[in-house]
Amino acid sequence: xxxxxxxxxxxxxxxxxxxxxxxLRLAHDSFVDFPTPKNLNYWWxxxxxxxxxxxxxxxxxxxLAMHYTPHTSMAFDSVEHIMRxxxxxxxxxxxxxxxxxxxxxxxxxxxxxxxxxGSYKEPREVLWxxxxxxxxxxxxxAFMGYVLPWGQMSYWAATxxxxxxxxxxxxxxxxxxxxxxxxxxxNPTLNRFFSLHYLLPFAIFGVVMLHIWALHVPGNNNPTGxxxxxxxxxxxxxxxxxxxxxxxxxxxxxxxFAAFVFFNPDGLGHPDNYIKANPLSTPASIVPEWYFxxxxxxxxxxxxDLGPISSKLGGVIAMFSSLLILFVxxxxxxxxxxxxxxxxxxxxxxxxxxxxxIALGVxxxxxxxxxxxxxxxxxxxxxxGFFLIILPxxxxxxxxxxxxxxxADAVLNKHKPEAASGGAQPAPAE
Amino acid sequence: MTxxxxxxxxxxxxxxxxxxxxxxxxxAGAGATLWPLVDQMNPDASxxxxxxxxxxxxxxxxxxxxxxxxxxxxxxxxxxxxxxxxEAEGTALSALKDPSARNENLAADADAEDANRRVDPNWMIVxxxxxHLGCIPLGTSSGENRGDYNGWFCPCHGSHYDIAGRxxxxxxxxxxxxxxxxxxxxxxxxxx
Numbered sequence: 001x002x003x004x005x006x007x008x009x010x011x012x013x014x015x016x017x018x019x020x021x022x023x024l025r026l027a028h029d030s031f032v033d034f035p036t037p038k039n040l041n042y043w044w045x046x047x048x049x050x051x052x053x054x055x056x057x058x059x060x061x062x063x064l065a066m067h068y069t070p071h072t073s074m075a076f077d078s079v080e081h082i083m084r085x086x087x088x089x090x091x092x093x094x095x096x097x098x099x100x101x102x103x104x105x106x107x108x109x110x111x112x113x114x115x116x117x118g119s120y121k122e123p124r125e126v127l128w129x130x131x132x133x134x135x136x137x138x139x140x141x142a143f144m145g146y147v148l149p150w151g152q153m154s155y156w157a158a159t160x161x162x163x164x165x166x167x168x169x170x171x172x173x174x175x176x177x178x179x180x181x182x183x184x185x186x187n188p189t190l191n192r193f194f195s196l197h198y199l200l201p202f203a204i205f206g207v208v209m210l211h212i213w214a215l216h217v218p219g220n221n222n223p224t225g226x227x228x229x230x231x232x233x234x235x236x237x238x239x240x241x242x243x244x245x246x247x248x249x250x251x252x253x254x255x256x257f258a259a260f261v262f263f264n265p266d267g268l269g270h271p272d273n274y275i276k277a278n279p280l281s282t283p284a285s286i287v288p289e290w291y292f293x294x295x296x297x298x299x300x301x302x303x304x305d306l307g308p309i310s311s312k313l314g315g316v317i318a319m320f321s322s323l324l325i326l327f328v329x330x331x332x333x334x335x336x337x338x339x340x341x342x343x344x345x346x347x348x349x350x351x352x353x354x355x356x357x358i359a360l361g362v363x364x365x366x367x368x369x370x371x372x373x374x375x376x377x378x379x380x381x382x383x384x385g386f387f388l389i390i391l392p393x394x395x396x397x398x399x400x401x402x403x404x405x406x407x408a409d410a411v412l413n414k415h416k417p418e419a420a421s422g423g424a425q426p427a428p429a430e
Numbered sequence: 431m432t433x434x435x436x437x438x439x440x441x442x443x444x445x446x447x448x449x450x451x452x453x454x455x456x457x458a459g460a461g462a463t464l465w466p467l468v469d470q471m472n473p474d475a476s477x478x479x480x481x482x483x484x485x486x487x488x489x490x491x492x493x494x495x496x497x498x499x500x501x502x503x504x505x506x507x508x509x510x511x512x513x514x515x516x517e518a519e520g521t522a523l524s525a526l527k528d529p530s531a532r533n534e535n536l537a538a539d540a541d542a543e544d545a546n547r548r549v550d551p552n553w554m555i556v557x558x559x560x561x562h563l564g565c566i567p568l569g570t571s572s573g574e575n576r577g578d579y580n581g582w583f584c585p586c587h588g589s590h591y592d593i594a595g596r597x598x599x600x601x602x603x604x605x606x607x608x609x610x611x612x613x614x615x616x617x618x619x620x621x622x
Contacts, residue, residue: 156565159563159565160563160564160586162564163562163563163564164563177472177473178471179471181471181473181474181477182473182477182502183473183477183503184501184503184559185502186477186502188471188473188474192471279499279504279566280499280504281566282565282566282584282585282586284585285585285586286565286586303601311601311603312562312563312601315601367588368587368588369588
């Protein structure tokens with residue numbers, strides 16, 4: 001949270017720099033003495049984990065670009081060259097490829113944490129919206145990166161996704177041609193995807209800076225959702241308390257990361273992507289990477305026409321809406337209570353929401369036939385119903401449990417029987 | 431009410447005129463700068479030069495079909511049997527999901543009866559790209575799944591096309607496109 005600067009330049013050099021560019025002051029006030037709620041749990045370590053993920057992707061990506069050739073006749077072979085010939089090339093590529101999956105795993109946990117603890121609510125709406133922007137940029141970057149190895153899945157994923165845009169009335173075909181630079185996915189497409197795949201991570205980095213800035217104005221939310229009332233009692237300095245806690249979370253996360261890289265590096269990929277792209281033959285089933293499957297399931301769930309909207313356009317609208325709806329979430333959830341710890345009904349609906357998202361993820365990887373279509377339609381309906389109907393209604397109808405008076409109160413009463421912050425006895429209202 | 435920038439009769443002053451002109455010039459300049467940056471992404475001359483192709487179809491026996499590449503996309507050329515022609519011509523328009531011919535050789539409002547889908551009844555020539563999300567339907571090579579209507583079947587999301595390339599069942603919205611083509615002789619067809 002915004003707080004008076006506590007930085008004291010010690011040496012003459014620090015004083016000299018502080019009068020000209022107070023960058024050490026900014027770093028000290030943001031990451032050393034920053035007052036942080038004392039009750040953050042391990043779900044809060046994913047911000048730090050995500051920063052590490054972004055840095056890993058940028059470093060390994062820069063290295064891979066030194067050996068990769070963005071041309072349809074050479075791209076596939078240059079990736080095999082990286083795997084077989086380049087010193088440690090196999091390591092760089094496997095870290096980069098699995099790093100994408102780890103990045104999305106962490107971002108989904110980060111987003112569900114924000115949903116559960118109401119981190120998107122006033123005064124953190126802009127913080128949340130910047131996060132959604134980062135998520136959408138991540139999806140665009142990951143999609144274009146997946147095309148670069150020019151395997152069968154690369155080629156057909158590019159074909160299917162760029163064809164989505166042709167569903168837009170009037171200008172759809174022109175937009176698609178602009179993506180392709182021709183009449184189908186071909187060398188111009190590969191070249192521009194490579195260019196943008198290199199650019200977008202730096203755009204993400206910029207928005208991450210804004211995201212951290214927007215975080216440091218109101219300060220962290222916390223598991224109680226109660227604002228900091230007394231900086232002395234409710235907070236601890238970021239360093240060493242959360243540098244150490246985040247560091248431990250990052251270390252555990254990297255163990256999982258390394259387990260994939262070293263013991264099952266292709267486990268999250270698709271074997272068809274080790275077949276070179278063939279524009280004349282579509283693989284028997286086209287499956288996106290696991291982190292896109294929930295959205296792919298929503299796309300395919302719209303199998304019916306809605307008035308003038310064809311099923312194809314309807315699917316595209318539903319898929320993009322499922323992302324864009326996150327931007328207005330702060331205004332859909334009307335409840336004043338942030339944390340679902342104190343919202344018994346919301347907590348139940350939230351658990352069903354997580355189940356629906358996982359179900360969509362599973363269904364996105366299965367053939368869209370028979371029962372699967374119906375299940376995907378039910379899960380899609382719940383996904384939108386949760387945001388558009390359940391959250392707005394709960395804000396009016398739900399009776400939340402009594403909130404703790406302060407963060408310090410919640411922490412100190414945690415281990416006492418019949419804590420004032422919950423239980424059967426209603427605590428005095430604020 | 432008049433401000434210091436307006437003349438008595440409400441006309442813009444000399445200063446306002448200069449502001450408007452400067453703004454319009456800057457906007458035009460910005461547009462002229464932006465357009466090359468967008469247009470460079472459109473197909474270039476070397477891509478457009480590959481826009482037509484001649485194919486010798488004399489080796490395709492009755493009942494067979496081939497795939498050729500045209501503009502980076504596959505084109506299916508099927509030599510239809512007499513029964514297949516009869517089946518296609520006997521299909522009622524009411525049974526079709528998309529009533530439009532989708533034939534670039536004809537006007538846009540032509541209906542999808544078999545006669546509007548081909549030049550010569552023996553030859554069915556369509557762009558082999560599913561109109562749903564761009565996969566290549568199966569059914570051209572012998573032994574492939576031809577779907578429930580004996581034409582083509584898209585494995586990605588289960589669209590069934592009939593022997594005239596018309597969508598009959600599944601998520602695809604349109605019939606397969608008929609590319610612009612003409613027979614230069616009995617055995618050579620020029621696509622594009």
